[in-house]
Amino acid sequence: MIAAAEALQALSSGWFLEHAWLIPIVPAIGFAIIILFGKKLPMKGSEIGLLSMIASLVLAGGTAMQWIDRVGSGAEGQFIAPVVRTWNWWQIGGMNFTIGQSIDGLAVIILVVVAFISTLVQLYSTEYLKGDRRYTHFFAALTLFSAGMLAMVIAEDTILFLLGWEIMGLCSFMLIGHWWEDGANSRAALKAFFTVRTGDMGLLIGIAMLYFASNDWTTENLGVSGFSIRGISAWALSGEPNSTVILIAAVALFIAAIGKSGQFPLHTWLPDAMAGPTPVSSLLHSSTMVVAGVFLVSRLYPVFFTGFDIMGPGGNFIMIIGAITIVIAAALAFVQNDIKKVLAYSTVSQLGYMMLGLGAGAWLPAVFHIFTHAFFKACLFLGAGSISHSASHHSFDMKKDMGGLRKVMPITFTTWIISTLALCGVFPFSGFFSKDEIIDNVGNNGYQMFMIIGLIGAFMTAAYMTRATYLTFFGEPRGASAGEHHDEHATAHDAHDSHDSHDSHDPHAAEHGDHGPHESGWRITLPLVLLAVLALSSGFLNATPFGEKWERIKTWVEPRAEEVMETAPGGPGASNMLALPTAEEGASKSPCGSKTPEKGVCYAPKLDHAKFKWSKAMLSLGIVFLGIALSWIVSTLLYTRKDKRLVGLTERNGVLRAGYKLLINKYYLDALYEKVIVKAVAGPIASAAYWFNQNVLDGILHAVAGVSRVFSGWVYRNIDQRVVDGTVNNSGKATKGAGGVLAPVQSGKVSQYGALLFSAAAVAALVLVIINS
Amino acid sequence: MLVNQFLFLAALLFCIGVYGVIARKNAVLVLMSIELILNAVNLNFIAFALRNGNADGHTFALYIIAIAAAEVGVGLGLVLLIFRNRRTISLDDLSEMKG
Numbered sequence: 001m002i003a004a005a006e007a008l009q010a011l012s013s014g015w016f017l018e019h020a021w022l023i024p025i026v027p028a029i030g031f032a033i034i035i036l037f038g039k040k041l042p043m044k045g046s047e048i049g050l051l052s053m054i055a056s057l058v059l060a061g062g063t064a065m066q067w068i069d070r071v072g073s074g075a076e077g078q079f080i081a082p083v084v085r086t087w088n089w090w091q092i093g094g095m096n097f098t099i100g101q102s103i104d105g106l107a108v109i110i111l112v113v114v115a116f117i118s119t120l121v122q123l124y125s126t127e128y129l130k131g132d133r134r135y136t137h138f139f140a141a142l143t144l145f146s147a148g149m150l151a152m153v154i155a156e157d158t159i160l161f162l163l164g165w166e167i168m169g170l171c172s173f174m175l176i177g178h179w180w181e182d183g184a185n186s187r188a189a190l191k192a193f194f195t196v197r198t199g200d201m202g203l204l205i206g207i208a209m210l211y212f213a214s215n216d217w218t219t220e221n222l223g224v225s226g227f228s229i230r231g232i233s234a235w236a237l238s239g240e241p242n243s244t245v246i247l248i249a250a251v252a253l254f255i256a257a258i259g260k261s262g263q264f265p266l267h268t269w270l271p272d273a274m275a276g277p278t279p280v281s282s283l284l285h286s287s288t289m290v291v292a293g294v295f296l297v298s299r300l301y302p303v304f305f306t307g308f309d310i311m312g313p314g315g316n317f318i319m320i321i322g323a324i325t326i327v328i329a330a331a332l333a334f335v336q337n338d339i340k341k342v343l344a345y346s347t348v349s350q351l352g353y354m355m356l357g358l359g360a361g362a363w364l365p366a367v368f369h370i371f372t373h374a375f376f377k378a379c380l381f382l383g384a385g386s387i388s389h390s391a392s393h394h395s396f397d398m399k400k401d402m403g404g405l406r407k408v409m410p411i412t413f414t415t416w417i418i419s420t421l422a423l424c425g426v427f428p429f430s431g432f433f434s435k436d437e438i439i440d441n442v443g444n445n446g447y448q449m450f451m452i453i454g455l456i457g458a459f460m461t462a463a464y465m466t467r468a469t470y471l472t473f474f475g476e477p478r479g480a481s482a483g484e485h486h487d488e489h490a491t492a493h494d495a496h497d498s499h500d501s502h503d504s505h506d507p508h509a510a511e512h513g514d515h516g517p518h519e520s521g522w523r524i525t526l527p528l529v530l531l532a533v534l535a536l537s538s539g540f541l542n543a544t545p546f547g548e549k550w551e552r553i554k555t556w557v558e559p560r561a562e563e564v565m566e567t568a569p570g571g572p573g574a575s576n577m578l579a580l581p582t583a584e585e586g587a588s589k590s591p592c593g594s595k596t597p598e599k600g601v602c603y604a605p606k607l608d609h610a611k612f613k614w615s616k617a618m619l620s621l622g623i624v625f626l627g628i629a630l631s632w633i634v635s636t637l638l639y640t641r642k643d644k645r646l647v648g649l650t651e652r653n654g655v656l657r658a659g660y661k662l663l664i665n666k667y668y669l670d671a672l673y674e675k676v677i678v679k680a681v682a683g684p685i686a687s688a689a690y691w692f693n694q695n696v697l698d699g700i701l702h703a704v705a706g707v708s709r710v711f712s713g714w715v716y717r718n719i720d721q722r723v724v725d726g727t728v729n730n731s732g733k734a735t736k737g738a739g740g741v742l743a744p745v746q747s748g749k750v751s752q753y754g755a756l757l758f759s760a761a762a763v764a765a766l767v768l769v770i771i772n773s
Numbered sequence: 774m775l776v777n778q779f780l781f782l783a784a785l786l787f788c789i790g791v792y793g794v795i796a797r798k799n800a801v802l803v804l805m806s807i808e809l810i811l812n813a814v815n816l817n818f819i820a821f822a823l824r825n826g827n828a829d830g831h832t833f834a835l836y837i838i839a840i841a842a843a844e845v846g847v848g849l850g851l852v853l854l855i856f857r858n859r860r861t862i863s864l865d866d867l868s869e870m871k872g
C-alpha cells in the first residue's frame with residue numbers, strides 16, 4: 001500500500017547517469033585512433049583498445065552506482081524514470097530525428113556486462129593474437145564492436161538501436177573472417193553476415209511499422225516521436241494499438257531477434273562463426289553480441305507482450321521458438337568433436353532459455369540469465385582458447401588433440417569446472433539462480449509443457465558438458481596434448497578441423513611448439529580467474545532462495561509496472577515531476593498489461609514472480625546430477641575403456657545410426673538453405689525466365705515482325721520509293737555539305753565530347769542568367 | 774549565410790569533376806570524376822532543401838545516389854570488358870566513333 005504523500009519523491013541523478021552517452025563514444029574514438037595511427041603506436045594499437053575499454057568500464061561502473069542510488073531514492077513501488085537525454089540528429093521535411101540515451105536498469109546491467117567482458121577479452125587478445133599479421137585491424141574491429149553494442153544498449157530511440165545493431169553485424173563479419181586467407185573462414189563470415197541480414201530485414205520493417213503506427217499517439221501524449229523506445233512501450237500498453245498491426249510488428253522484430261540470437265531455424269551461422277579467433281567467439285558469439293536479439297525483445301517488451309499476448313493462455317511464437325532451440329541445439333552439441341562447436345551449440349541452447357523465459361513472461365530471470373551466462377560462457381570460451389593456445393597446437397579437436405589436461409593446466413581446469421557447473425545450473429553457482437528461475441517461472445505462469453522442455457534441456461546441458469569436460473581434461477592425453485611433435489602434427493594437418501589452419505599465420509607458433517602442453521601466461525589466466533569468480537558468485541545478486549533481501553537485481557533492474565502521470569515529457573529535470581496515481585488506485589493491483597491504463601501511461605507490463613520452493617529446485621538439481629553422472633559413466637566406458645558394447649554402436653543399430661546421421665548433418669538445415677533455397681533461386685527460376693524469354697517474348701516478336709514485314713513491303717513500293725526518296729535525296733545533298741564541315745568534331749575522343757558538352761552547358765547557363773537578371 | 778558555403782563547396786567539387794572528365798585519360802578516373810559531379814549536384818539539392826525546409830531536395834538526392842550507383846556499375850562493367858578486349862583503358866586509344 002502506497003501512501004499518497006510518498007508518491008512524489010524526487011529521484012536522484014548524477015554526473016555518470018547524465019553522461020552515460022560517453023560510454024559508447026569513448027571506444028568509438030578509440031577505434032578511429034587505432035585505425036588511423038594504430039600501426040605506428042608502440043603496441044600496435046592494442047593499448048588504445050584496452051584503455052578505451054577500461055575507460056568505458058569505469059564510466060559504466062559509475063553509472064551503475066548512481067542508478068542504484070536513484071532506485072534507492074524512490075519510494076517503494078514508485079516508477080523509476082529512466083535518465084533520458086536527447087539531441088536533434090537530423091531534420092528532413094517536418095520530421096525531427098533525435099538521438100539520445102535512455103538509462104534504466106536493463107541498460108545499466110547490460111552496459112556493465114559488455115564493458116567488463118570487452119575489457120577482459122581485449123587483455124586476453126594481446127596475448128592470444130601476439131604477432132598476428134592483422135593485429136591492429138583486429139583491435140580496431142573489436143573496439144568498434146564494443147562501441148556498437150554499447151550504443152545499442154543506451155539507445156533512447158530505435159534509430160540508434162538499429163545503428164548499433166548493424167555496426168555489430170559488420171564487426172562480426174570482419175572478425176569471423178579475420179583469417180580470410182583460408183576459404184572456410186571467409187565462407188563462415190559470409191554465412192554469418194547473410195543469415196543475420198535475413199533477420200535484419202525484420203528489424204527494419206518492424207521499426208518502420210512501429211513508427212507509423214505509434215507516431216501520432218506518442219507525439220500527442222508524450223511529446224516524443226514514434227522512434228522513441230519509451231514512447232513505443234507506452235503506446236503498446238495503452239490499449240490504443242490495433243492488434244493485427246502490433247502482432248505483425250512483433251513478428252517482424254522477433255525475426256530479427258531469431259537471426260541475431262541464433263534461434264531456430266536461423267541458428268546455423270553461429271557454430272560456423274567459431275572460425276574466428278577464440279576471443280571473438282568469446283566476446284561476440286557467446287556472451288554479448290548474440291544476446292542482442294534477447295535484448296531487443298526485453299527492451300521492446302511491451303510490444304511483444306501485447307502483440308503475442310504473453311501471459312495469455314497457450315504457448316506463443318517466442319516460447320515455441322525458444323523451446324525448439326533449447327532441445328535441438330543441445331542435441332547437436334553431443335556429436336561435435338570440436339570443443340568450440342560444443343560451446344557454440346550450448347550458447348544457442350542457452351539463448352533458447354532466455355527466449356523461452358521472455359516468451360513466458362519471465363522477464364527478469366531472462367535478463368538475469370543474460371548477466372550470468374555472459375560470465376561463465378566467456379570463461380568457457382577463453383578456457384578453450386587457452387587450451388588450444390598452450391596445449392594442443394591450435395587444434396580444437398577434443399578427440400584428437402586433447403585429454404588429460406587437468407594436470408598440466410590447473411588454472412584453466414579449475415576455471416573450466418566452475419563455469420561448467422554454472423552452465424549446468426548446479427547450486428550455488430550462478431547458472432542455478434538464473435536458469436532455474438526461468439524454468440520455475442515458466443511453470444508458474446501456467447506453461448507446464450514448456451517447463452518440461454526446459455528440464456529436458458537442463459539434463460542435456462549437463463550431459464554434453466560432462467562429455468566435453470571428460471574428453472578435454474580426463475582420460476589419456478592424445479595427439480598434440482600428449483606432446484606429439486609439431487612436425488607430426490603438420491602431417492595430420494589436413495584431417496583436422498579448419499580452425500587449426502591458422503597456426504600458419506602465427507609466426508610465434510613455432511616458439512612454444514617445441515615444448516609440450518603448459519599453462520598459459522597471466523594475460524590469459526587473469527581474465528579466466530576473474531570470470532570464474534564471477535561465474536561462482538554473480539548468482540547471489542539475485543538469490544531468490546534466500547528471500548527478498550537477496551533479490552537485488554530485481555530491485556535494480558525490473559521496471560516498476562505502475563501507471564505514470566506524464567506531466568512534462570522529456571528531459572532529465574522533468575523526470576522528477578512524474579507522479580503516481582492517487583492512493584486508492586495505486587494500492588490495488590497495478591493495471592499495467594492486464595487492462596488499459598486510465599489516467600497515465602504504463603512503461604512496463606505487470607509480471608508475476610514464482611515463489612521459490614526447494615522442492616522444485618531439488619527436482620531440477622536432481623535432473624542435472626543425473627545428466628552429469630550418466631554422461632560420466634558413458635564417457636568413461638566409451639572413450640577410455642573402449643567398451644565393446646558401446647564403441648561403434650551408432651554404426652550397428654539402425655535407429656541410432658539414423659539419429660547420428662541427422663545430428664552430424666545438423667538436421668540437413670544447411671543443405672536445405674544452400675542446395676534447395678539457393679538452387680531454387682539460381683536454377684528453376686532462371687531457366688523459367690529463359691523459357692519465357694525464348695518462347696513467349698520471342699514468339700510475340702516474331703509475329704509482330706511477320707505482320708510488319710508484309711506491311712512494310714507495301715509501304716516501300718508505293719510511298720517510300722516515290723514520295724520520300726525524292727525529298728531525301730535532296731536533303732541528303734544538303735546534309736553532306738554540312739557534315740563535311742562538322743566531321744572533325746566527331747573525333748571519337750571522349751574528353752573532347754566532354755569539353756563540348758560542358759562548354760555548351762556553360763553557355764546555356766550564361767544565357768539563363770542573362771535572361772533572368 | 775550557411776547555404777552559401779555549401780554552394781561554394783558544391784561548385785568547387787563540380788569544377789574538379791569537370792576538369793577530371795576533360796583532362797583525364799584513364800576511364801576509371803573519368804568515372805570517378807562523374808561521381809564528383811553528381812555529388813556536387815547532390816550537395817546543391819541538400820543545401821536548397823535545408824534553406825527551403827522541405828524534403829524534396831532530400832528525395833532527389835536519394836534518387837541520384839541510387840542512380841549513380843547503377844551508373845557506376847554499368848560504367849565499370851564497360852571498362853572491364855574494354856580492358857579484356859583491348860588490354861587498355863586509356864580513352865585516347867578508344868576512338869572508333871571517329872566520324
